[in-house]
Amino acid sequence: MNTSATVTYQCPNCSAGLSFHPEKQKFCCEFCLSEFTEQELAATETARAAEEAASEAAERAAEEGETPDEEYCAQMGEYHCAACGADIVCDEATAATECPYCHNPVILGGRLAGQMRPQKVIPFKFDKEGAKEKFREFTRKKWFVPKEFVSEAQVDKICGIYYPFWCTDADTTAAMTARATRVRTWRAGDYRYTETSNFHIVRKGEIHFEDIVTPALKEEDREMLNGILPYPSDSLQDFSMPYLSGFVAKKRDIEKEAVREAVRARMTGYAQTLLQNTIHGYATVVPTAPRMLTKRLHWDYTLMPIWLLTYTRKGKTYTYAMNGYTGKVWGQLPVSGKKLAVVGAIVGALAGVIAGLLRFFLF
Numbered sequence: 324m325n326t327s328a329t330v331t332y333q334c335p336n337c338s339a340g341l342s343f344h345p346e347k348q349k350f351c352c353e354f355c356l357s358e359f360t361e362q363e364l365a366a367t368e369t370a371r372a373a374e375e376a377a378s379e380a381a382e383r384a385a386e387e388g389e390t391p392d393e394e395y396c397a398q399m400g401e402y403h404c405a406a407c408g409a410d411i412v413c414d415e416a417t418a419a420t421e422c423p424y425c426h427n428p429v430i431l432g433g434r435l436a437g438q439m440r441p442q443k444v445i446p447f448k449f450d451k452e453g454a455k456e457k458f459r460e461f462t463r464k465k466w467f468v469p470k471e472f473v474s475e476a477q478v479d480k481i482c483g484i485y486y487p488f489w490c491t492d493a494d495t496t497a498a499m500t501a502r503a504t505r506v507r508t509w510r511a512g513d514y515r516y517t518e519t520s521n522f523h524i525v526r527k528g529e530i531h532f533e534d535i536v537t538p539a540l541k542e543e544d545r546e547m548l549n550g551i552l553p554y555p556s557d558s559l560q561d562f563s564m565p566y567l568s569g570f571v572a573k574k575r576d577i578e579k580e581a582v583r584e585a586v587r588a589r590m591t592g593y594a595q596t597l598l599q600n601t602i603h604g605y606a607t608v609v610p611t612a613p614r615m616l617t618k619r620l621h622w623d624y625t626l627m628p629i630w631l632l633t634y635t636r637k638g639k640t641y642t643y644a645m646n647g648y649t650g651k652v653w654g655q656l657p658v659s660g661k662k663l664a665v666v667g668a669i670v671g672a673l674a675g676v677i678a679g680l681l682r683f684f685l686f
């Protein structure tokens with residue numbers, strides 16, 4: 324008979340729940356048969372908390388020295404669009420005149436201030452002509468698009484913009500436990516036997532994450548970004564000023580502090596999937612949430628290239644975007660009411676003919 328009471332301590336050896344056995348005055352693990360005193364467990368808990376704190380500290384120490392870059396800021400002008408509120412930056416030679424989003428004039432707000440220099444950049448692989456050609460290809464067969472949308476004057480407004488992202492690399496140790504069962508049934512004479520074996524499963528592994536991409540913009544169009552991602556990892560280059568020449572960049576408005584938890588949650592999610600996929604051959608598996616320690620977390624402020632074309636029609640803005648490196652396109656296309664009315668009429672007429680035929684056959 325088991326007289327033990329359940330407590331919240333976890334076995335330091337196998338992570339199973341421990342139970343207190345009064346006769347021994349010890350906490351016992353029913354899975355690995357280890358025994359611990361209260362003092363031993365308290366010490367383990369303290370060590371574990373210290374380990375977690377050290378991991379957080381290591382993470383932050385790696386980020387020290389990331390202060391605003393004076394030299395980079397001095398070479399960059401900051402522009403503001405009074406019409407749509409967009410904030411863009413570009414180098415002195417490029418000098419933006421028009422808002423890439425609403426095509427109204429932009430005002431130079433002065434030198435850029437308080438910004439880090441990007442660490443990485445993905446250069447544009449398509450120039451403006453190449454981007455225009457891709458757009459024409461995309462719209463060629465979409466005959467319901469209004470003529471003005473594909474006019475030369477409109478297409479010429481296509482603008483090369485660098486979007487800011489956080490690119491995260493990490494070294495982690497992840498561990499998870501699960502309860503699992505295997506069931507065996509057999510027959511002997513008039514009896515049918517069922518044997519259920521219980522397993523306590525522990526999985527632990529070192530996981531390296533590379534280039535986890537998170538947008539560094541609050542306002543940006545997530546749907547658009549999802550439509551043109553991904554960028555291949557091997558396209559990342561070390562940043563240098565000439566890459567910006569002739570292009571504007573959207574000003575970053577999300578610091579890494581704001582996305583840290585989300586990035587961790589994503590890594591923990593990936594870790595759980597990876598570890599869970601190694602558990603096979605059980606009838607049931609009930610996993611617990613994984614525990615993850617970060618040994619190194621590295622952030623690269625990265626600019627990624629997008630060719631963007633916007634078009635406003637009846638107060639609604641349509642956005643067409645192309646991945647400036649891979650050429651993958653995404654677009655919300657305006658629909659010409661006039662052209663649709665014509666289709667409506669044709670479909671209506673066909674339906675009429677079909678209805679007429681049906682009636683003919685039924686009679």
Ligand SMILES: [Zn+2]
Nearest residue numbers: 334337352355
């Ligand atoms: Zn144990």
Ligand SMILES: [Zn+2]
Nearest residue numbers: 404407422425
């Ligand atoms: Zn604007």
